[in-house]
Amino acid sequence: xxxxxxxxxxxxxxxxxxxxxVFRVDRSVYTDQDIFEAEIERIxxxxxxxxxxxxxxxxxxxxxxxxxxxxPVVVVRQKDDSLAAFINVCSHRGALLTSKKQGKAATLTxxxxxxxxxxxxxxxxxxxxxxxxxxxxxxxxxxxxxPIAKLxxxxxxxxxxxxxxVDPIEDYLGAAATWIDLMVEQSPEGLEVVPGSSxxxxxxxWKMQLENSVDGYHVSTVxxxxxxxxxxxxxxxxxxxxxxxxxxxxxxxxxxxxxxLGNGHMSIWAQHTTPERRPIFKKKEWLEENxxxxxxxxxxxxxxxxxxxxxxxxxxxxxxxxxxxxxxSADRAEVTVYCIAPVGEDAEAxxxxxxxxEDFYLTAGMATSxxxxxxxxxxxxSFASQAQWSDFNRGLKTMTHGADEGAKAVGFDPVSSSExxxxxxxxxxxxxxxxxxxxASD
Amino acid sequence: xxxxxxLKRDVAELINWETTLLDRxxxxxxIDLFAEDAVYxxxxxxxxxxxxxxxxxxxxxxxxxxxxGIEDRVFRxxxxxxxxxxxxxxxxxxxxxxxxxxxxxxxISATANCLVHSFGKHGAQTRASLYDFKLRKTxxxxxxxxxKITLIDDKLEGPVDIYxx
Numbered sequence: 001x002x003x004x005x006x007x008x009x010x011x012x013x014x015x016x017x018x019x020x021x022v023f024r025v026d027r028s029v030y031t032d033q034d035i036f037e038a039e040i041e042r043i044x045x046x047x048x049x050x051x052x053x054x055x056x057x058x059x060x061x062x063x064x065x066x067x068x069x070x071x072p073v074v075v076v077r078q079k080d081d082s083l084a085a086f087i088n089v090c091s092h093r094g095a096l097l098t099s100k101k102q103g104k105a106a107t108l109t110x111x112x113x114x115x116x117x118x119x120x121x122x123x124x125x126x127x128x129x130x131x132x133x134x135x136x137x138x139x140x141x142x143x144x145x146x147p148i149a150k151l152x153x154x155x156x157x158x159x160x161x162x163x164x165x166v167d168p169i170e171d172y173l174g175a176a177a178t179w180i181d182l183m184v185e186q187s188p189e190g191l192e193v194v195p196g197s198s199x200x201x202x203x204x205x206w207k208m209q210l211e212n213s214v215d216g217y218h219v220s221t222v223x224x225x226x227x228x229x230x231x232x233x234x235x236x237x238x239x240x241x242x243x244x245x246x247x248x249x250x251x252x253x254x255x256x257x258x259x260x261l262g263n264g265h266m267s268i269w270a271q272h273t274t275p276e277r278r279p280i281f282k283k284k285e286w287l288e289e290n291x292x293x294x295x296x297x298x299x300x301x302x303x304x305x306x307x308x309x310x311x312x313x314x315x316x317x318x319x320x321x322x323x324x325x326x327x328x329s330a331d332r333a334e335v336t337v338y339c340i341a342p343v344g345e346d347a348e349a350x351x352x353x354x355x356x357x358e359d360f361y362l363t364a365g366m367a368t369s370x371x372x373x374x375x376x377x378x379x380x381x382s383f384a385s386q387a388q389w390s391d392f393n394r395g396l397k398t399m400t401h402g403a404d405e406g407a408k409a410v411g412f413d414p415v416s417s418s419e420x421x422x423x424x425x426x427x428x429x430x431x432x433x434x435x436x437x438x439x440a441s442d
Numbered sequence: 443x444x445x446x447x448x449l450k451r452d453v454a455e456l457i458n459w460e461t462t463l464l465d466r467x468x469x470x471x472x473i474d475l476f477a478e479d480a481v482y483x484x485x486x487x488x489x490x491x492x493x494x495x496x497x498x499x500x501x502x503x504x505x506x507x508x509x510x511g512i513e514d515r516v517f518r519x520x521x522x523x524x525x526x527x528x529x530x531x532x533x534x535x536x537x538x539x540x541x542x543x544x545x546x547x548x549x550i551s552a553t554a555n556c557l558v559h560s561f562g563k564h565g566a567q568t569r570a571s572l573y574d575f576k577l578r579k580t581x582x583x584x585x586x587x588x589x590k591i592t593l594i595d596d597k598l599e600g601p602v603d604i605y606x607x
Contacts, residue, residue, distance in 0.1 A: 100490055196486035196494040196501030200598045203564070225523040229514050237510060334597070339501050351498050355505070364484065364503040366518055369601035373525040376563070 010038075010438045014431045015389070021396055023428050024389040027382040030205035036330040043310050043437045044069035044327070045162050048172045050312035051075055053322060053340065054156045055192040057083065061106055061119050065098040067326060068162050073148060074098055074108070075158060076119045083153060085160050086121050086145040097145075108145075121145035155184045156191055157314075176265035178412035179306040182298055183316055185291060186280055187342030193322065194339040194354065200363040201334055202372055204379035206311070206327035209335055210430070212371050213313040213323060214266045214305050216256055216421025217394065222374050226360065226367045256421035257406060258395075259414040264309025264433030268421040269302040269406075270317070278318075279349035279356075280342075294409040309433055314340075319357035331379055337361055337368075392431075395423025445542045453552050453577065454540045456584045461535035461556065464605045469516040473509065477578055477585040482506040484607060487596045503593065503602065515604045526601040531562030533605050537573075549587070550577040556591075558607065564600035569593060571607060 013026040013035075029035055045068060052064045057077040064075045065088055074088035074097065088097050090110035097108040097117065107116040107124060116125035123143035126133070150161040152169035157180060159169055170177060184191060202209060212218070256270040275281055280299065287296045298304070303317030313323040320341060326334040339357045341350055360367040381387075395418050404417035418425050456475065463472035476482075484503040485493040494500035506512060519527050536557045543551040554573040559566065576588035591607045 102489060194499075194501055195488050198486050198501070198503060198598070199596060203599070222525055225518055225521050228521060228523070229518045232517050233510060233514055236513070347499065354499070354501060358502055358505055362503055363598045363600070364602040366514070366524075369526040369603070370524055372601065373563075377525075 010035075010435060014435045016428070016432065016435075018396060018428065021393065023392045023396065023425075023431075025392065025427075025431055026388050027390050028385065028388070029434075030208060030379060030382045031330055033330045036205075036327065038438060039434075040069045040327065042440065043434070045071070046440070047163070047310070047437060048150070048152070048159045048161050048166055048169065049310060050308060050324065051085065051151075051158045051160045053191070053193050053338070054083070054153060054158060055190070055343075056102060059104065062102075062104045063098055063108070063119075064102050065096075065100070068148065068160055071148075071162060072096055073160060075151075075160075076108075076121075078119055083151060083158060084120060085148045085151045085158075086117075087148065090115055091123060091143040091145065092126075115143070117145050121147055155180055157312075172263060173308070174263050174265070175259070175261040175407075175412040175414045176263070176267070176306060176308055178410060179261070179267055179304060180314065182295065182304065182410070183314060183320065183340075185295065186283065186287070186299055187344075188286075188290075189343035191320075191340050192343045194341050194350075197336055197338045198362050198364075199334055199336045200372070201328070201332060202375060202379075203331060204333065204372075204375045205330060205382075206325050206333040207430075207434070208375050208378060209323075209325045209333055210266075210307045210310070210313065211427065212375050213315070214258065214268045214307045214426060215424075216258060216268045216270065217424065218371075218374060219270075219421075222370050223367050225370065229366060257404065258418045258421050258423055258426045259407065259412075260416045260426045260429035261306075261412070262415045262429060264430050265307065266426040266430055267304060267306045268426070269298075269304045270421055272301055272303055275300045279345070279353045282346070282349055283342075292410075294411075298406075298410050307430075309430065315361075318360055319353050321357065321361055323361075392424040392427045395420065395425045399423065399425040445545065449545070449550065450542050452584055453542050453550060453575075456577065456586070457540055457552065457554055457573070457575065458537055460586065460589075461537050465533050465535055467530075467605075469520065473512060473516060475586050476509045476512065476589075477580070477587045478509050480509050480512075480586050481588045481590075482509075482511055483588070483590045484593060484602075485590070493592055504607075512604055519603070519605075527603065529562065531560045531564075531600075531606065533558055533560045548579040550579070550584070551575070552577065556607075560606055562600070567600065569595045569606065 013029050015024045049068050051066050052075055056064045057075055060077050060079045062077045066073055072088035073085055075085045078084055092115050095110050095112040109116040114127035118124045121144050123140050148160045149164045152159045154169050254271040258268040305317055306314045311325050315321040322338040322340050324336045341353055363369055400417040403413055407414055415429050416425055460475050483497050483505050486501050486503055487493050497505040518524050522528055537554050539555040541553050543553055552575045556571045556573055559568050572592040574590040577584045578587045
């Protein structure tokens with residue numbers, strides 16, 4: 001596709017009349033394949049996207065293969081411990097270089113004709129070079145790998161861009177940086193991705209996955225059964241053991257809130273009714289000694305979901321998760337979930353964290369599977385062009401412009417704040433960013 | 443090791459019965475085949491060729507340390523309140539290659555292969571698994587004390603619940 005979707009058409013898709021009490025989105029943003037192709041070009045290939053966590057490339061020569069839009073990309077740990085990222089295709093004929101998703105290799109060697117590249121991207125070997133290219137004056141460096149334009153590491157989370165013209169990573173993250181800080185500062189030794197992951201294909205648009213992750217409104221309907229299952233479990237068993245979770249939070253009776261964090265980033269939080277059952281609670285004393293009181297309160301007492309535009313979600317609620325979304329087509333996306341945890345966490349807390357993760361998240365879990373069903377039904381309904389608008393007006397009249405007290409206390413500056421995670425004003429920022437990138441001049 | 447033919451027959455009967463009860467939605471009878479301390483384990487894949495090996499410290503699709511885990515799943519299915527489980531996918535389990543691997547005291551190890559065909563919102567799907575069982579001889583007959591399901595497919599469409607495995 002040539003990205004020929006008319007820019008003049010994009011503006012009409014986001015009906016942004018907040019002053020008149022209206023914010024709605026034309027559902028063709030989910031269904032139209034031309035819009036999808038334009039998104040890949042104008043959003044994924046023209047801005048920052050999340051690539052991986054630094055713990056997934058722990059040592060020199062470790063690599064992690066991912067994508068930016070249509071470009072396979074490989075992140076490689078260098079000998080000096082820095083990171084580099086390249087377009088993951090052989091300079092010769094374009095075959096993918098990495099044999100696996102993740103691994104360690106002295107060189108990246110193309111398995112087609114055997115060309116090899118060192119971890120810094122230099123072409124170091126061409127099979128039968130002299131016979132094919134002659135003895136004299138042949139400059140192998142013309143075949144070095146293409147580095148991606150920008151690579152940034154924000155506290156362990158690695159982002160990349162195919163274009164130079166992007167804001168510094170701190171500016172791109174903006175208010176969302178504090179939400180990452182709240183995850184990272186829980187552990188003096190950093191965070192690590194726990195072995196194992198799960199990938200599932202959703203029959204839905206990639207944006208629906210981001211929306212779902214910060215949609216507090218569905219929790220008391222879709223996850224009512226999770227809450228009742230847990231209550232039933234707690235009645236059946238004693239309250240001992242590691243499977244405990246907090247049912248109250250899921251039926252909408254606790255303090256909560258949501259934020260439009262700017263640049264398309266969004267977040268929600270809800271109060272933990274029993275924070276003492278969370279794995280992190282064991283570190284309460286350490287947190288209190290080392291962090292400002294407002295940070296400790298946010299870490300221990302507020303379950304948090306963060307959606308970073310355009311392709312990753314970071315959850316500390318009820319377990320800790322990296323959820324990566326890869327757009328496949330207008331109506332398909334691949335989602336990969338990882339459990340992320342403090343390095344050096346004691347065995348009991350780690351196990352509790354994982355069991356909560358398996359309970360709730362995953363396509364085999366008792367909540368994510370229900371989320372997927374809701375999402376896929378939403379996708380199926382979105383093809384009905386005679387019922388074209390998705391409505392995001394909830395909370396419009398009560399939203400706070402800028403920071404509420406909670407945001408001020410912990411020190412981030414959102415575009416708007418809302419007093420309930422059921423409100424949908426956070427999506428204004430997502431679709432404004434979407435519209436702005438779709439309309440940006442080339 | 444010489445394994446008694448009667449035992450082989452009983453093991454095969456149990457494994458065939460277990461999946462039949464899933465397909466027939468006889469949930470309570472299905473749960474009854476498991477001992478109270480039965481472990482139910484579905485590992486994730488660490489990479490393209492290896493699954494996780496330690497369920498305690500690594501991520502699993504499902505890992506229940508006792509029978510309560512599958513009881514939760516049945517509770518959720520029967521509640522008719524789970525979006526992903528209403529309507530329930532239809533399933534047929536085809537079990538083959540049942541082998542008794544060893545006997546130690548009252549405990550029997552067995553392996554099998556399973557192909558599960560399901561039909562529902564996601565259309566017709568077929569997923570394959572390796573089964574590893576540990577069974578215990580009790581006065582009430584053989585009971586399952588471990589069912590480990592290595593699901594070969596790891597790019598999953600649609601929900602994965604106990605009846606899909």
